[in-house]
Amino acid sequence: MELRPSKPFTDMTEAAIKKLPGQLGVYQIADAQGTIVKIGFAGGRAPFGLRSELLKELEALGAGHRFRVEVNMQYTTRYQELLMLHQADFGALPRENAKDPPPRLGHLSPR
Amino acid sequence: MDFEPSSEQQMLIDMVRRFVRTEIIPLEAKLDPDASELAPEDYARLVQKTKAMGLYGIDIPVEFGGPDIDIVTRTLLAIEMSQHRAGLYVPCYGAFGGAGLAQIFEANDDQKERYLYPTLRGEKKPFFGLTEPSGGSDPARAIKTRAERKEQGWVLNGSKIFISGADRAQYGIVFARTDAAKGRGGITCFIVDSDTPGFHVRRVVHTLRSSSYATELEFKDCWVSDAQVLGTVNGGFAVANDRLTRQRIPYAAACIGVAIAAHEMAVEWSKLRETFGTRLSDRQAIQWMLVDNEIDIRTARYFTLEAAERARRGIPFRTEAALCKLIASESGGRVVDRSMQIHGGMGMTKDLPLERWYREMRIRRIGEGPSEVQRMLVAREILGASVR
Numbered sequence: 001m002e003l004r005p006s007k008p009f010t011d012m013t014e015a016a017i018k019k020l021p022g023q024l025g026v027y028q029i030a031d032a033q034g035t036i037v038k039i040g041f042a043g044g045r046a047p048f049g050l051r052s053e054l055l056k057e058l059e060a061l062g063a064g065h066r067f068r069v070e071v072n073m074q075y076t077t078r079y080q081e082l083l084m085l086h087q088a089d090f091g092a093l094p095r096e097n098a099k100d101p102p103p104r105l106g107h108l109s110p111r
Numbered sequence: 112m113d114f115e116p117s118s119e120q121q122m123l124i125d126m127v128r129r130f131v132r133t134e135i136i137p138l139e140a141k142l143d144p145d146a147s148e149l150a151p152e153d154y155a156r157l158v159q160k161t162k163a164m165g166l167y168g169i170d171i172p173v174e175f176g177g178p179d180i181d182i183v184t185r186t187l188l189a190i191e192m193s194q195h196r197a198g199l200y201v202p203c204y205g206a207f208g209g210a211g212l213a214q215i216f217e218a219n220d221d222q223k224e225r226y227l228y229p230t231l232r233g234e235k236k237p238f239f240g241l242t243e244p245s246g247g248s249d250p251a252r253a254i255k256t257r258a259e260r261k262e263q264g265w266v267l268n269g270s271k272i273f274i275s276g277a278d279r280a281q282y283g284i285v286f287a288r289t290d291a292a293k294g295r296g297g298i299t300c301f302i303v304d305s306d307t308p309g310f311h312v313r314r315v316v317h318t319l320r321s322s323s324y325a326t327e328l329e330f331k332d333c334w335v336s337d338a339q340v341l342g343t344v345n346g347g348f349a350v351a352n353d354r355l356t357r358q359r360i361p362y363a364a365a366c367i368g369v370a371i372a373a374h375e376m377a378v379e380w381s382k383l384r385e386t387f388g389t390r391l392s393d394r395q396a397i398q399w400m401l402v403d404n405e406i407d408i409r410t411a412r413y414f415t416l417e418a419a420e421r422a423r424r425g426i427p428f429r430t431e432a433a434l435c436k437l438i439a440s441e442s443g444g445r446v447v448d449r450s451m452q453i454h455g456g457m458g459m460t461k462d463l464p465l466e467r468w469y470r471e472m473r474i475r476r477i478g479e480g481p482s483e484v485q486r487m488l489v490a491r492e493i494l495g496a497s498v499r
Contacts, residue, residue: 003314044144044461074321076145081315081324084278103151106278106326109311 001072003110004085009034009066017055017067022048025071026078029057029096032064038096039086041079061096084108114416120184126164127191134160135195135203144461147197147322149204157206158233168208170361171231172216182360186419189361190412193368196464199471200323202365208233215284215302217342217350226282226302238283240271240303240328241351247273248484250286250351251295256330258287258299263337265289265301267309267330277326278312280305285330286347293345300347302339309333319470358479359432360422363415363439366475367408369468370439370446374404376465377450384455391453400449407442414438430492437485440475447472 009030010016027050029038038061042053050069057067072078080102087093088108093101116124138153139146149157161167169185171177180188192202208231215237218227229235246253256269267287277283282304290297303310309332316325342350378401381392391397415438418431447468451458458465476482 074317076143076147076322077315077317077324081317084315103148104279106276107312108278108314108326110314 001070004089005068005070005082007068007070009068012054012058012061012063012065012067014055014058017051017058020049020051020054020069021071022051023071024049024073024075025069026075026082027054027057027067027069028082029061030066032066034066036086036094037061037065038094039079039082041075043075080105081108085110112417112420114183114413114420116187120187123166123180123184124187124191127166127188128194130160130164131191131194131198131203135206139196144196144464144467145322147201147204149206154204154206157203158208161203161206161208166207168231170209170214175216175227175231182423183416183419186360186364186415189364190368190371193365194372196467197322198372199365199369199468199475200320202368214354215341218302221338222302222341229281235281236276236279238274238277238280239354240274240277240283240285242271242273244270244272244327248481250298251348254286254288254298256285256287257291258289258301261334264334264339265299265337267301267303267333267335269330270313271328271330273316273325274328275323275325277305277328278315284341284350286351287330289347290345295348296345298347298351299344300341300350301335302341303330303333303335307333307335318474320474321470322467355479356429356432357422359436360415360419362475362479363411363418363435366439366443366472367411367415369472370404370408370411370443373447373450373465373468374401374408376463377401377404377453380454397453400453404446404449407446411435411439411442430489433480433485433488436480437482437489440472441482443475444469444472 005028012029024042024044026039026041028036030036040053040057042050046053054067083093083097083102084106085108088110092098134157138149158167165178168177169180169188173179189202192207193199197204215222215227226235230237241247241250243253243255245255256267256271258265258267269287282302285301285303286298287301288297289299309330311329311331313327313329316327318325381397381401382390384391415435418428418435421428421431447465451465451469454463454465457463460466
């Protein structure tokens, strides 16, 4: 597993999301300029894993975004790791995460 | 030894049991199955309740404001506190307080003001920095992090791994080698503030315990003053040994609590589930699994309470602590495994807590001293201290 995801982003359309597996994992959503606006996860209570979580995100954020996913059973810790990495790399949380930051997020100083 | 709870102990047990069932489990039903934290408002509300119950900071000695509950009673309560999905590692999501391994009761007055009291009030969080990439079971030899004398202080260089909570802590207690020639007599314990230049939390370490992560730390020319030495220079091994020995009792208690919860689920399920025209509980194969669960739980409970009773009496309990940690972690794993088998396919799902307990219980045979080290400690006792 790479520390920072490097898979290419895919246009966030209903058709693209419906091709996703129903597995658990983490995702990143970027705007049209490629700026990551949200990091999220599909946990054990998501009815269809990444697919259902990203459909909810599409409804909430609207069209014009892109996404990439990482199937990962360690979604809770990977989610927190991605948030901390983003904070370390860019000095702040992604726009949507900053609106409702997770309580007690830690700090990393990655090499 | 008689471990039948007294009426006072039973009253406290009932109180904690009710708290787990009415406050924790309903909240947990709405959380992600891998959650290890409550929403801040829920946590604050529950802390108020445990304070009102007189049970907050249960492992804090009375001279530091703890509730003055003896270790046998605390062990009985720890068995209750862990009987929920997240209970093995975060009993009641920390609502009962406590500092775990990073208690610093031997701190001097200045250190108590700066670290101990704020920690006991819940204002500061510590981490415990012992294990290194070179090993954790044999700290006397494995500690490679060096602390060298410089300008009325010490410069730390080295790394630590599998450290819980270091990315969120305000300070940690860190063990470093101050005399390369002295083995276990050359280790010193330092209190390191998380904002000290040269202290870095380098990465998250993902494990089977996917609800929470460990971290890897680096100390790079990290200078701390003499005022940050906890205890005496070259006296750090005794601090680590004391923490690890004491912690084995609540560590075992949590394994027992989870084993009881898994076993109770298996008993209930076996009475409900029918296959081939009869209930599971009517089948000898299932009955024997349930009996084996019962044997494992009772054995672990006896050994753990024996260790606690010796600690309460102030007599040596190192061997008993090793035995109880060994037995409770190994038998806990067997009980959860059998309970999953009885539940069949449902036992594998995240709908039930069994799969989380299964993963987390596996770590208990390694964490805070693997089974082999516990056996080694007991063997030394049996065969004499000259055996290495």
